[in-house]
Amino acid sequence: MQTLDFQKMENIERSTSRKKTFYRWLLFITLGIFALFYLAPLYVMIITSLKSMEEIRQGNLMTLPGEIIFDSWKTAWSGREGIDAGNVFLRPFFWNSIKMVVPAVAISTFFGALNGYALTKWRFRGDNLVFLLFLFGCFIPYQAILLPMARTLGLLGISNSISGLVLVHSVYGLSFTTLFFRNYYISIPDEMIKAARIDGAGFFKIFFKVLLPISAPIIVVTVIWQFTNIWNDFLFGSSFSFGEAAPIQVALNNMVLTSTSVKEYNVDMAAAFIAGIPTLLVYVLAGKYFIRGLTAGSVKG
Amino acid sequence: MFYWLQKNLPKIAIAPSFAVILWFVYGFVLWTFYISLTKSKMLPRYEFWGIEQYFRLWSNPRWFNAVDNLLIFTVLFVAICLLIGITLSILLDQKIRAEGFLRTVYLYPMALSFIVTGTAWKWMLNPSMGIEKLFTDWGFTDFTFDWLVNRDMSIYTIVIAAVWQSSGFIMALFLAGLRSVDDEIVKAAKIDGASLYSIYITIILPMMRPVFMSSIVILLHISIKSYDLVIALTAGGPGISSDMPAVFMTQMAFHRSEIGLASASAVMMFLTVLAIVVPYLYSELRRQDANT
Numbered sequence: 100m101q102t103l104d105f106q107k108m109e110n111i112e113r114s115t116s117r118k119k120t121f122y123r124w125l126l127f128i129t130l131g132i133f134a135l136f137y138l139a140p141l142y143v144m145i146i147t148s149l150k151s152m153e154e155i156r157q158g159n160l161m162t163l164p165g166e167i168i169f170d171s172w173k174t175a176w177s178g179r180e181g182i183d184a185g186n187v188f189l190r191p192f193f194w195n196s197i198k199m200v201v202p203a204v205a206i207s208t209f210f211g212a213l214n215g216y217a218l219t220k221w222r223f224r225g226d227n228l229v230f231l232l233f234l235f236g237c238f239i240p241y242q243a244i245l246l247p248m249a250r251t252l253g254l255l256g257i258s259n260s261i262s263g264l265v266l267v268h269s270v271y272g273l274s275f276t277t278l279f280f281r282n283y284y285i286s287i288p289d290e291m292i293k294a295a296r297i298d299g300a301g302f303f304k305i306f307f308k309v310l311l312p313i314s315a316p317i318i319v320v321t322v323i324w325q326f327t328n329i330w331n332d333f334l335f336g337s338s339f340s341f342g343e344a345a346p347i348q349v350a351l352n353n354m355v356l357t358s359t360s361v362k363e364y365n366v367d368m369a370a371a372f373i374a375g376i377p378t379l380l381v382y383v384l385a386g387k388y389f390i391r392g393l394t395a396g397s398v399k400g
Numbered sequence: 401m402f403y404w405l406q407k408n409l410p411k412i413a414i415a416p417s418f419a420v421i422l423w424f425v426y427g428f429v430l431w432t433f434y435i436s437l438t439k440s441k442m443l444p445r446y447e448f449w450g451i452e453q454y455f456r457l458w459s460n461p462r463w464f465n466a467v468d469n470l471l472i473f474t475v476l477f478v479a480i481c482l483l484i485g486i487t488l489s490i491l492l493d494q495k496i497r498a499e500g501f502l503r504t505v506y507l508y509p510m511a512l513s514f515i516v517t518g519t520a521w522k523w524m525l526n527p528s529m530g531i532e533k534l535f536t537d538w539g540f541t542d543f544t545f546d547w548l549v550n551r552d553m554s555i556y557t558i559v560i561a562a563v564w565q566s567s568g569f570i571m572a573l574f575l576a577g578l579r580s581v582d583d584e585i586v587k588a589a590k591i592d593g594a595s596l597y598s599i600y601i602t603i604i605l606p607m608m609r610p611v612f613m614s615s616i617v618i619l620l621h622i623s624i625k626s627y628d629l630v631i632a633l634t635a636g637g638p639g640i641s642s643d644m645p646a647v648f649m650t651q652m653a654f655h656r657s658e659i660g661l662a663s664a665s666a667v668m669m670f671l672t673v674l675a676i677v678v679p680y681l682y683s684e685l686r687r688q689d690a691n692t
Contacts, residue, residue: 136564217410
């Protein structure tokens with residue numbers, strides 16, 4: 100209905116005023132130009148990855164590949180056969196990132212939910228101060244904790260390992276996840292908890308049986324937020340790991356930097372795209388939750 | 401005993417996380433602060449040396465250069481992101497048919513890592529095969545675009561890529577803000593004969609004050625922490641022409657064996673963030689209190 104009315108309105112506008120049509124076009128053209136600006140790097144990345152180096156040298160950024168070849172993708176993912184040392188390819192590091200992301204997201208999300216629940220439904224003296232101390236953790240520049248963290252990982256014997264990175268990401272994700280769940284649970288009526296308590300349910304039973312079942316939206320938001328941040332992290336990855344234990348962003352950067360004799364831009368672009376696919380997919384499939392996480396994670400904290 | 405346990409279960413449940421935060425955030429910041437007051441080079445040394453490292457830091461030309469770059473970057477990054485974000489949000493607010501699609505397009509760079517962004521832009525800005533070649537192929541034979549390898553311009557390439565990545569986010573924040581404006585106000589102003597342009601400038605944008613505040617805080621925060629993008633795009637170069645404080649810090653910490661100096665620079669970054677965030681959080685929380 101609304102769209103019909105809207106179209107009718109637009110029709111009236113069109114017939115009454117040419118000026119308005121002109122502005123309408125100007126509006127669309129401006130929006131279109133911006134859309135091209137944002138899409139251009141993605142377009143360039145994809146078509147460059149599908150060209151041969153020969154074609155890249157002959158054409159320019161925008162020319163479509165004459166012949167589509169997937170060789171660069173193969174090289175970026177699993178390397179070239181019988182090639183020299185220093186040949187970096189992404190496959191093992193992609194799995195490193197998965198092995199790092201899954202536990203880190205699970206741990207930080209679970210404890211975030213528990214903290215948010217305890218902070219909102221079982222108020223205690225000083226709970227606001229506790230929350231504030233959590234909240235501030237969202238803001239600290241990680242440079243201020245890099246050196247002691249490196250030492251701690253060393254003392255624990257997990258420096259340069261996936262477990263080390265899982266620990267780091269779980270710890271520094273806690274502030275965000277606690278914030279997300281706290282802001283979600285604060286809007287859930289206390290009556291639900293009171294009713295369950297009268298029925299004799301305790302702290303954990305209420306958490307698992309009453310609150311978690313209605314937490315699906317915020318769990319999705321939190322998981323997506325944590326996944327994107329941890330997958331995209333470079334600072335922790337590059338500071339606390341090298342060689343075989345590196346996550347994908349570190350490997351991508353190494354790959355682009357360590358060029359053998361000839362720079363292969365098509366392989367670089369294929370690698371960049373591979374490293375970006377998981378988060379892009381999440382964005383395309385669950386954009387709504389992604390945006391909600393962005394605004395919740397940044398505006399309020 | 402059981403009763404005590406039950407009564408304190410919420411506190412016990414939150415205690416491990418809280419302890420972790422106290423140790424890994426506050427404890428570590430204090431440790432870094434203390435190390436910045438010592439002579440530590442490659443390994444931490446704990447005898448007190450006063451604020452000597454801060455003197456060393458602020459008389460270090462490389463640090464000055466990094467701070468300089470950060471200022472240039474921050475001013476441009478914040479200003480351009482706000483300009484583009486606000487413009488796009490207002491344009492999108494005009495009941496556009498393809499709004500959902502356009503919004504998705506404007507915001508997708510936020511899903512990519514700075515390393516992916518940097519890699520893509522590094523190729524596009526390639527002085528001989530990138531945008532420069534594109535324009536010469538299109539007939540602008542004198543066109544040169546070598547910012548990536550030009551000492552005077554390299555910092556601006558970081559601005560370009562960072563704006564590309566983050567401006568869509570500001571658009572989303574402002575669009576959400578615009579959507580919460582009461583339609584009646586706009587209608588009333590229209591009846592009074594105000595033009596759409598003046599309605600936005602004099603009525604709606606001033607109402608966006610909180611969105612401005614949070615956008616600026618977010619953008620400042622991003623820019624102070626900029627590290628990945630610099631590494632991927634220019635690695636601070638050519639030379640140190642696009643160096644930034646975060647890059648300086650990791651260089652000193654992990655490559656130059658100057659952890660005392662690195663800690664001093666980290667403390668400066670920390671204090672800068674503190675100066676921005678604490679007033680913001682304070683006003684945010686007061687606003688929330690006022691609302692409830």
